[in-house]
Amino acid sequence: MRLFLSDTFYEAVLSLPKKIQSKVIAFQKKFRENNASNGIHLEPIAQFKDNALRSARVDDNYRAIIGVLGNNTYHLLYVGTHEDAYNWGMRKRFAWNEHTQSCQLITVTESEEVVSKAAPETTENAFFKDVTNDKLLAIGVPQELLGKVRAIQTLDDLDPLDDMLPNDAYENIFNLMDGENIDDIIAGIESGRAKANEDELLSDNNKRRFVELTDDDELQRIIDKDMDVWQLFLHPSQRKLVNADYKGTMKVSGGAGTGKTVAALHRMKYLTSNPNANVLFTTYTRTLKENLDGLVQKMDINRGRYVLNNIDQVLIECARQYHIKDGFKILDYTGDEESLKLWREVLETEVTEFDEHFLYDEYIDVIVYFGNADAHSYMMQQRVGRTKALSRKQRMEIWKLVEKYVALKQERRYIDRLELFNETTNYLNEHNVRPFTNVIADEFQDFSNPELKFLRALVAEGRNDLFLTGDPMQRIYSGRKINFSTAGINVRGVRSRRLKINYRTTEPIKRVAVSIIKGQTYDDMDGGTESTKGYVSLIHGGEKPQYVMVSNATEEVTQVAEWIEACKNSGISLKDICIAAPSMGLMKELQTRLHTDGTAYKVLKGTSKQGASDGVSLCTFHSLKGLEFKAVILMGVNERNVPSKATEAYPFNGMDALEKKEYLSSKRSLLYVAITRARGLVYMVGYGEPCGLVADLIL
Numbered sequence: 001m002r003l004f005l006s007d008t009f010y011e012a013v014l015s016l017p018k019k020i021q022s023k024v025i026a027f028q029k030k031f032r033e034n035n036a037s038n039g040i041h042l043e044p045i046a047q048f049k050d051n052a053l054r055s056a057r058v059d060d061n062y063r064a065i066i067g068v069l070g071n072n073t074y075h076l077l078y079v080g081t082h083e084d085a086y087n088w089g090m091r092k093r094f095a096w097n098e099h100t101q102s103c104q105l106i107t108v109t110e111s112e113e114v115v116s117k118a119a120p121e122t123t124e125n126a127f128f129k130d131v132t133n134d135k136l137l138a139i140g141v142p143q144e145l146l147g148k149v150r151a152i153q154t155l156d157d158l159d160p161l162d163d164m165l166p167n168d169a170y171e172n173i174f175n176l177m178d179g180e181n182i183d184d185i186i187a188g189i190e191s192g193r194a195k196a197n198e199d200e201l202l203s204d205n206n207k208r209r210f211v212e213l214t215d216d217d218e219l220q221r222i223i224d225k226d227m228d229v230w231q232l233f234l235h236p237s238q239r240k241l242v243n244a245d246y247k248g249t250m251k252v253s254g255g256a257g258t259g260k261t262v263a264a265l266h267r268m269k270y271l272t273s274n275p276n277a278n279v280l281f282t283t284y285t286r287t288l289k290e291n292l293d294g295l296v297q298k299m300d301i302n303r304g305r306y307v308l309n310n311i312d313q314v315l316i317e318c319a320r321q322y323h324i325k326d327g328f329k330i331l332d333y334t335g336d337e338e339s340l341k342l343w344r345e346v347l348e349t350e351v352t353e354f355d356e357h358f359l360y361d362e363y364i365d366v367i368v369y370f371g372n373a374d375a376h377s378y379m380m381q382q383r384v385g386r387t388k389a390l391s392r393k394q395r396m397e398i399w400k401l402v403e404k405y406v407a408l409k410q411e412r413r414y415i416d417r418l419e420l421f422n423e424t425t426n427y428l429n430e431h432n433v434r435p436f437t438n439v440i441a442d443e444f445q446d447f448s449n450p451e452l453k454f455l456r457a458l459v460a461e462g463r464n465d466l467f468l469t470g471d472p473m474q475r476i477y478s479g480r481k482i483n484f485s486t487a488g489i490n491v492r493g494v495r496s497r498r499l500k501i502n503y504r505t506t507e508p509i510k511r512v513a514v515s516i517i518k519g520q521t522y523d524d525m526d527g528g529t530e531s532t533k534g535y536v537s538l539i540h541g542g543e544k545p546q547y548v549m550v551s552n553a554t555e556e557v558t559q560v561a562e563w564i565e566a567c568k569n570s571g572i573s574l575k576d577i578c579i580a581a582p583s584m585g586l587m588k589e590l591q592t593r594l595h596t597d598g599t600a601y602k603v604l605k606g607t608s609k610q611g612a613s614d615g616v617s618l619c620t621f622h623s624l625k626g627l628e629f630k631a632v633i634l635m636g637v638n639e640r641n642v643p644s645k646a647t648e649a650y651p652f653n654g655m656d657a658l659e660k661k662e663y664l665s666s667k668r669s670l671l672y673v674a675i676t677r678a679r680g681l682v683y684m685v686g687y688g689e690p691c692g693l694v695a696d697l698i699l
């Protein structure tokens with residue numbers, strides 16, 4: 001007998017009390033031993049519309065719903081109280097789809113008792129009037145729903161079908177309506193089918209929702225380890241990416257919540273199955289690294305085969321190991337005024353039109369960024385992103401000042417952060433030292449070119465060298481332009497893939513998030529543009545995000561307090577709620593209010609969490625990156641803090657056209673990031689001029 005566990009069953013088990021979970025494990029063992037035994041009561045139920053579905057007895061109160069395929073293959077589909085399980089089973093059909101080689105669950109509504117097998121005539125306005133039935137079947141549309149699919153005219157007609165259609169068919173239809181070519185979709189399905197002589201039940205397409213329980217204790221192990229759904233079930237597009245060998249680098253992009261980090265984690269598991277592996281998993285910020293720590297531990301990976309660190313720590317350890325700039329202090333403009341001080345010192349004895357800010361930026365953004373080692377290379381350098389044009393004479397003058405600055409730094413034993421990246425990269429390349437066998441980097445959009453070059457140098461060029469995951473639409477640090485080719489990383493053509501299924505947010509949240517970035521062009525970081533097409537949300541239904549404008553800060557706080565109360569009343573615990581604002585300063589009054597109300601909270605700042613661990617989280621929009629919550633409340637959402645257009649008011653003073661464009665784009669991305677952290681609810685509030693990016697949400 002073969003027994004499969006479905007994602008729907010696993011999610012249902014996880015929501016049951018521990019005592020019942022143990023009973024489900026015991027039931028599963030008994031079922032495997034002898035499913036015909038009296039205690040199991042495996043039987044069809046008269047109210048079920050599908051003969052392939054059976055009920056089985058877990059205990060007096062609980063029932064499992066089992067899908068039967070052929071004589072000897074059973075699928076655990078759902079478990080719940082007697083009433084809950086029957087209600088579930090009454091609305092489902094379970095079938096093997098030969099086209100996609102996967103089991104499908106179709107939801108039938110009350111009125112769908114009799115489903116027509118024949119597809120009606122296609123009307124003139126039908127969206128799929130030029131698509132043949134064969135092709136619709138090939139993308140997973142069940143025969144019985146062909147008629148309904150054929151009747152679709154606009155995306156709004158797809159909405160009522162999202163519950164009814166199997167998930168894979170829904171995604172494919174959405175992508176088709178979003179402009180994807182049907183033959184490409186069919187090719188994707190084809191590649192997820194089992195190869196000749198392989199077990200069809202173990203095709204990538206089927207493993208997305210069904211894993212085989214190969215021994216009696218497997219379910220127990222899965223539950224005991226408190227495995228998350230993403231650990232067990234991978235989308236075929238994720239699975240294909242992570243369990244493959246590549247000639248070189250692979251870049252994986254995708255909108256927020258499309259499972260890029262999950263893919264990166266599974267990739268690490270795959271690569272560390274090699275006993276000689278020494279894999280680096282890195283990301284830009286320390287906060288993200290902290291979040292990843294917990295996830296990596298869940299993956300049960302051999303500790304000796306990987307290093308998990310944020311990029312700065314990798315640099316520091318590498319420089320220390322190879323004695324690069326031993327004893328030097330690292331300067332960083334954002335956190336340290338020291339480099340500006342050094343520039344001022346250089347300027348004390350010079351007469352020049354350039355000030356320390358201009359020189360600092362020119363040095364870091366051009367000379368260090370592009371690794372100009374001498375005057376000649378600087379003279380020839382294209383100054384991408386810099387707006388002030390420079391004559392040859394001015395460049396010569398700057399280079400002389402740079403030489404003085406570099407000498408002064410050397411004397412004081414200082415090094416700029418990005419410079420240390422360059423020096424360490426040069427050392428690794430010159431000595432052909434490659435500390436890692438493979439490098440995985442998450443959130444690639446945050447890296448700068450010197451950091452990417454460093455990543456390139458950490459691993460020998462070749463098979464499975466780099467695996468980069470990220471989303472150009474989430475680039476929230478303006479001015480940090482990257483280009484893979486310039487960094488020596490080849491991600492052209494087949495070496496770039498996109499993930500499209502949003503596992504995190506509901507469809508209404510995703511729609512608002514997409515509307516924020518729609519119509520914008522995003523650099524794919526390799527000379528092209530990133531597509532914003534084909535981004536399907538797996539979680540259909542749910543509340544539309546709300547945006548409320550109030551008159552002042554006090555009313556804003558009152559509104560937030562009301563939303564917290566509403567969340568609590570609908571069963572969301574405080575730790576699943578996050579309140580974020582463009583800056584922490586905007587949340588002072590809220591903190592006082594939370595104290596008065598006795599609402600527990602914690603402040604997330606960098607890697608630290610101060611306050612009640614089970615309280616509401618408070619943080620800035622920036623700190624929301626990489627996190628996720630059931631409910632996200634955003635404060636301070638107005639045109640001043642999150643501008644949609646360039647006006648001379650507010651923060652634009654002194655910016656040139658390019659800087660304004662970059663600034664606006666980074667604010668857009670920031671709001672996109674903030675909204676997409678929510679799994680279920682998004683509330684926004686502000687006072688003053690409404691933010692143009694979401695103004696249409698105001699009722």
Ligand SMILES: Nc1ncnc2c1ncn2[C@@H]1O[C@H](COP(=O)(O)OP(=O)(O)OP(=O)(O)O)[C@@H](O)[C@H]1O
Nearest residue numbers: 230233234235256257258259260261262503504626
């Ligand atoms: N195959 C899967 N099955 C179930 N859940 C998944 C799967 N892949 C991802 N998820 C869930 O979707 C959510 C988003 O995943 P993940 O963080 O990997 O996305 P991401 O693309 O890195 O997101 P972002 O760019 O917004 O940070 C997480 O809750 C994750 O557990």
